[in-house]
Amino acid sequence: MPRALVIEDDEVTARDIVAELGAHGLQADWVANGRDGLARALADGYDIITLDRMLPGMDGIDVVSELRKRAVETPVLMISALSDVDERVRGLRAGGDDYLTKPFAPDELAARAEVLLRRNRPAANETRLRVEDLELDLVKHNALRSGQPLTLLPTEFRLLEFLMRNAGQIVTRQMIFEHVWGFHFDPGTNVIDVHIGRLRRKIDGAGQVPLIRTVRGSGYVLAPAD
Amino acid sequence: MRPLTDAWRSATSRLILIYGALFAIWCVILLGVVQWESSRYLTNVVDGMLAARLHYLERTDTRRLTDTVDAASAIDATGFMAAGLFDAQGRRLAGNVGKIPKGLEEDGVVRAVTAQVQDHPSEAGRRARGLASTLPNGQRLVVVKESATIDGLGAIIRRGALWGLSLTLIPGLLGGILIARRPARRVRQIQLAMEPIREGDLSVRLPVSGAGDEVDLLAGTVNTTLGEIERLLGEVKGVTDNIAHDLRTPLTRMRTRLYRVQQQIEGTPQAEQLEAAVEEIDTVLARFRALLRVSELEDHRRSACFENMDLGTVLKNVHDFYAPLAEDRHQRFELDVGKLPPLRGDPQLMFEAFANLVGNAIKFTPNGGAIRMVALTDPTGDARIDIADTGPGIPVGERDAVFRRFYRGDETRAKPGCGLGLAIVSAIVRLHGYSLAVGGNDEGAVFSVTCPAA
Numbered sequence: 094m095p096r097a098l099v100i101e102d103d104e105v106t107a108r109d110i111v112a113e114l115g116a117h118g119l120q121a122d123w124v125a126n127g128r129d130g131l132a133r134a135l136a137d138g139y140d141i142i143t144l145d146r147m148l149p150g151m152d153g154i155d156v157v158s159e160l161r162k163r164a165v166e167t168p169v170l171m172i173s174a175l176s177d178v179d180e181r182v183r184g185l186r187a188g189g190d191d192y193l194t195k196p197f198a199p200d201e202l203a204a205r206a207e208v209l210l211r212r213n214r215p216a217a218n219e220t221r222l223r224v225e226d227l228e229l230d231l232v233k234h235n236a237l238r239s240g241q242p243l244t245l246l247p248t249e250f251r252l253l254e255f256l257m258r259n260a261g262q263i264v265t266r267q268m269i270f271e272h273v274w275g276f277h278f279d280p281g282t283n284v285i286d287v288h289i290g291r292l293r294r295k296i297d298g299a300g301q302v303p304l305i306r307t308v309r310g311s312g313y314v315l316a317p318a319d
Numbered sequence: 320m321r322p323l324t325d326a327w328r329s330a331t332s333r334l335i336l337i338y339g340a341l342f343a344i345w346c347v348i349l350l351g352v353v354q355w356e357s358s359r360y361l362t363n364v365v366d367g368m369l370a371a372r373l374h375y376l377e378r379t380d381t382r383r384l385t386d387t388v389d390a391a392s393a394i395d396a397t398g399f400m401a402a403g404l405f406d407a408q409g410r411r412l413a414g415n416v417g418k419i420p421k422g423l424e425e426d427g428v429v430r431a432v433t434a435q436v437q438d439h440p441s442e443a444g445r446r447a448r449g450l451a452s453t454l455p456n457g458q459r460l461v462v463v464k465e466s467a468t469i470d471g472l473g474a475i476i477r478r479g480a481l482w483g484l485s486l487t488l489i490p491g492l493l494g495g496i497l498i499a500r501r502p503a504r505r506v507r508q509i510q511l512a513m514e515p516i517r518e519g520d521l522s523v524r525l526p527v528s529g530a531g532d533e534v535d536l537l538a539g540t541v542n543t544t545l546g547e548i549e550r551l552l553g554e555v556k557g558v559t560d561n562i563a564h565d566l567r568t569p570l571t572r573m574r575t576r577l578y579r580v581q582q583q584i585e586g587t588p589q590a591e592q593l594e595a596a597v598e599e600i601d602t603v604l605a606r607f608r609a610l611l612r613v614s615e616l617e618d619h620r621r622s623a624c625f626e627n628m629d630l631g632t633v634l635k636n637v638h639d640f641y642a643p644l645a646e647d648r649h650q651r652f653e654l655d656v657g658k659l660p661p662l663r664g665d666p667q668l669m670f671e672a673f674a675n676l677v678g679n680a681i682k683f684t685p686n687g688g689a690i691r692m693v694a695l696t697d698p699t700g701d702a703r704i705d706i707a708d709t710g711p712g713i714p715v716g717e718r719d720a721v722f723r724r725f726y727r728g729d730e731t732r733a734k735p736g737c738g739l740g741l742a743i744v745s746a747i748v749r750l751h752g753y754s755l756a757v758g759g760n761d762e763g764a765v766f767s768v769t770c771p772a773a
Contacts, residue, residue, distance in 0.1 A: 101460075177615050178667065196571035200578065248639055274640060278671050279608050284678075285645045308599045310578050311557065 095140040095210055097121040100130030100156065101172070102148050106195070110172075113199035114206060127151025130159050131159055134280035139167050141210050143202070146173030146184060155185045161188035168209035172197070181277055192277075200263065200311055207262045209226055222257040227304055228298060229257055238296050248273065249292050256305065256315035289313055331502050346487075350480040354473050361469045362448070366429040368400070368449040372462045376402065377452055380606030388413040388460070400464045401436045407457040416461050420444075423461065425453045434463040435517060446470065489650050505534050519749070521549040560614050563607040570607075571579055574600040609739040616668075616746035626752075627773065628664040631656040634694055637673045651680070651689040659694055659702045660772035664751050672747040675740040676706045676766050683710035684763070702770040709763040722756065 097119045101107040107123045116120040119141070125132040127148035134142055134156070142160075146153040157169050171189035173180060182191045191211075198307050222229040228237040229250075236243040236253060245253065251273045256264065264272075266285040271277055289305060297303045306314050325649060372391065379387045388404040392415040395401070403416030411418065417435030425429070432449040449463040508526050515523045524545065525538040574597055581593035639653040645652035674690075680690045688709035697703045722745040748755040748768060759765040 178625065196568045198571060198578070199575055274636070276667055278612070278667070279605060280640075280674060280678075284640060284644050288648055290647075309594050310581065310601075315612050316567055 094118065095122045097206065098130065098132075098134055098137070098139040099150065100125075100127065100142065100153070101145045102126060106145075106172075106216045109199050110202060113144075113203050117203045117207065118119045119206070125149075127153065127156050131156045134160055134167065135163060135165060141168050141170065141206055143170045143172055143206065144189070146171055146175060146180070154184060155186040157184070168212065170202070170205055170209055172202075178277055181202075198311075201265050201267070204263045204265055204312065205268060206266065208259050208264065211259055211262065216282070222254065224257050224315060225302065225304060227257070229254060236296075238298065238301065243295055245292075245295060247288045248288065249295065252288060252292055253296070256313065260315050261312050261317070263308050264310050268312070325740040328424055331499035332495065335499060339491055339495070342491075342667075343484055343488060345481060346484055350476055354476040357472050357476065358469050361472060365466075365469065366450075369429055369448060369462050369464055372400070372402065373450050373452055373460060376460050376462070377454065381456060381458075383453070384454075384458075392416075395663050399435065401462070403461040403463075405459040405461065409461070411457070412458065414461075416463055419451065419459060419461055420447070420463065421447050423449045423451045425451045425459060427452065430465065433467065436463070438732050444581065468605075498720045509538060516545065521545055521552065534749075556614060560611060563610045565638075567604060567607050570600055570604055574579060574604070606739065609743065613739060613742045613746050616743065618752055624665045624667070625663050626665070628662050628666050628669065630659055630662050630669065630704070630770065631694065633666050633669050634673060634692060634704065636670060637677055637690065639656065642682060646688060648681065648684075649687050650684055651690045652677075653689070655691070655693045657693075657695040660696055660700055662702055662770050663773040664753075664770070668747045668750070669710060672744045672768070673704070673706070675744045676768075679740055680706055680708035680710065680764070680766075684708040685710070688763075697769070700772050702772065704768045704770070705765055706767075707765040709758065711755055711763075711766045712759045712761050722755070 097114050099107055099110050099121050099257070101110060102125050104125075106126070111121040111123055122133070122137075122139075123281070124133050128150040129152060130142075130144070130148070133139075144153045144156060148156070150153070153171060153173070157171065160167070160169070164220045168187065168190045171192045172195060174195040181194075184192050190209050193202060193205055216254065216269075216284065220231045222231065226239045231254065234250065236245050236250065252269065255269065255272050267279065268279055269285050269289075282297040289307075293303070297305065304315055304317075306316055308314055321563060376384070376388060376391065384404060388402050390403045392413075400413045402412035404412040405419055406412055409419050415437040417437055418724055420432035421436045422430060423432050427450070429448050429450045432447055433444040434447040435444045447463040449461060451459060451461045453459050461602075469475040505526070505528060512523060512525050524542045527535050527538050527542070529535070577593050577597050577600070581590050581597060584590045600651070634654060634656055638652065642652055677690065677692065691710075692704065693707075694702065694704045695697060696731045722741050744766075745755060751770070753768055753770045756767045756769070757764060758767065
């Protein structure tokens with residue numbers, strides 16, 4: 094079972110995070126201040142850390158900087174009430190792998206944590222992704238469904254790659270926007286849905302098992318057929 | 320606003336000019352009175368002397384009169400004071416007055432005349448005071464005295480007045496100009512300091528020289544007022560932000576609970592109701608996010624991320640992102656990027672700004688319409704990006720209002736949205752020091768962003 098360290102000073106939020114991660118199959122430990130958090134992160138082998146930006150004892154930025162300085166590469170999901178994009182940039186530059194602003198929906202946190210866990214696995218270096226009969230060759234830059242080549246635009250290719258790398262996991266619209274387009278704000282429209290719709294029409298042909306599913310109220314998941 | 324560069328236009332210069340003019344008029348009146356009084360006094364003295372001389376001659380024995388008149392004439396060879404004896408026909412019998420001056424009546428009244436005095440260089444006659452009388456034997460006695468003294472006094476006073484005025488007014492005016500330059504310079508400084516305030520930056524204060532004069536007093540009052548306005552606006556903004564900020568947490572928790580219940584009872588009619596409720600909460604949360612985003616941008620804290628920016632790439636990304644949406648709506652979405660000057664900015668923010676503009680254009684353009692995004696270097700060397708659509712256009716009267724938070728025009732009210740997109744665009748454009756204008760007509764709106772070259 095993957096292990097998560099939750100460094101969060103607000104008890105209510107911490108409980109929510111621990112519960113949500115637990116519901117997604119992670120064993121989560123909670124620490125309420127930065128200094129203890131750093132000590133635990135250094136001592137125990139965690140698979141992922143959720144780190145509040147503002148903490149008593151030691152600031153979240155300092156904790157992640159210290160971890161990176163000591164060559165600890167555990168994925169860190171920064172959580173902060175500071176929504177300013179500068180703050181996000183600062184958090185990511187200090188060594189955070191992703192950034193989530195408070196308040197957040199717990200399923201969004203779980204989705205981001207799972208993406209981080211997956212990214213940290215050796216599979217991230219694969220050059221060939223495969224989900225059911227859908228194949229993506231990252232070197233040759235081609236896609237096949239049931240052995241038939243798919244004609245994808247560059248954006249569609251990146252979108253499919255992100256979905257396939259996180260196959261079986263929910264990815265939110267915000268996460269798709271951030272990872273595929275590289276921008277950190279709320280596009281506030283249904284444009285992501287349109288892109289997914291177009292991709293879906295290309296990969297889920299008539300008579301084929303639909304691979305991209307919509308998870309109401311959350312986002313999308315590329316899942317093998319049940 | 321017209322710059323106050325001409326020193327003559329300043330209030331101080333005008334005051335100095337008015338004061339100088341009044342001073343000059345007063346000097347002229349004063350010296351005029353002095354001259355008039357002096358002349359009157361001297362005239363009275365002269366008139367008295369003439370009367371005494373005539374009185375003496377009238378009472379002289381007729382037989383010795385000729386000699387006496389000659390003797391009296393000889394007293395003043397220069398003709399300063401002259402006398403003449405004439406027969407009834409006006410022929411001269413004695414004295415040095417050439418002939419009876421014109422207009423001189425024998426009525427005992429001293430008159431201003433032109434008199435010819437013999438043996439005097441000025442043969443043509445000189446300005447003089449004259450008195451005449453007729454003796455019982457019909458002879459006529461005339462005494463005259465030149466007015467040169469009286470006129471000379473007037474000339475002296477006039478010259479004195481001219482010197483006095485020039486010595487007072489010229490340094491006064493020069494000094495005035497120099498004095499007026501200082502307030503004019505300070506007003507110019509204040510005018511410059513006001514520019515960012517006019518642009519909406521209420522943190523700027525007017526310069527205070529420390530001299531404690533009326534300009535300082537005024538600047539101090541304006542600064543206090545600005546401080547108060549800034550505080551009040553900050554409070555209003557703070558309240559809005561706090562509402563948005565504080566409500567997000569309970570709303571998020573409510574969303575989470577509803578979502579969990581919805582997941583548990585998926586497939587039932589109640590789950591659909593819950594899904595609708597979750598969507599409503601998402602809409603409210605998105606609005607709060609947008610509201611806080613505007614505030615965040617207006618706080619001007621993002622300039623640290625400015626870099627040399629390839630706006631063409633940003634626009635291409637915006638086009639790629641929105642093209643499928645336009646295509647779904649059977650709209651033509653064209654991008655035409657020409658050569659652009661080097662620009663400094665934040666590509667993330669510019670993407671956000673143009674995404675909002677293009678998103679709006681697509682939203683308000685009917686199916687089958689067209690959206691066109693054109694980027695070029697305008698004749699002044701700045702980059703200009705026009706986003707034109709074939710939607711309903713924005714009425715002239717609403718073109719400023721559309722950039723205000725939560726403003727929704729009549730045409731747009733029926734469409735989904737919260738009226739914050741253009742406020743975000745406006746905040747981003749202002750943050751970059753770019754300018755944003757809206758134009759177009761009934762056949763569509765045109766949003767133009769002008770970006771000065773780096």
